[in-house]
Amino acid sequence: MFNSQKGFTLIEMLIVLMIISVLIILMVPNLSDKSKEVYEKGCNALVNVVQAQVDAYYIEKNSYPVDLEVLETSGYITEEQKKCPNNTELQITNTDGKAIVSIPSGI
Template identity: 35%
Template sequence: MMNLNQKAFTLIEMMIVMLVITVILAITIPNIFNQRQAVESKGCDAYIRVVESQVQSYKMKYEVIPAVSNLKEVGFIQGEELKCPDGRSISIQETGQVTVDAASEL
């Protein structure tokens, strides 16, 4: 004979658990994506400030507005400092202003 007092999960209980997990994931995943974008944006802001300070340092030392190649030649910046974590490129205008270009297509 079959014992009816066996302890086990029913199909409905398992489906309810799966539904709860799905709802939690549906709420969490978009928040993680938004946080990642915010972090990458802050990283780009930090890179811009670094390049701006190096442009100012170069202007004080050599009394001219530098081009990117000038900053690289004298070691004021490295190549990776001109690329934001989110894919945008940092450039220096003729006026010495540091700008961010649109994201490059991969």
């Protein structure tokens, strides 16, 4: 009577685990770089949306809002739209008779 055992040896399993570990070690730093890029793109998209709301406010009221609170109380943006996904607050700068939405410099 032959006892035919099929399966993986301990050495084979350790080699597979080592290969998977190396792949994970190589991928994790790349993912953190990508998440920063995603936050930046999300923040830039939010700036564009809020800028469009500033322009809509101007069309209706014939004046630019002085800050984001005015836009929020007027119903143009929500509380969540005042901050980027990484919790950086947006700001409105009134220059040359136009309101510009931006991210504070130095961040």
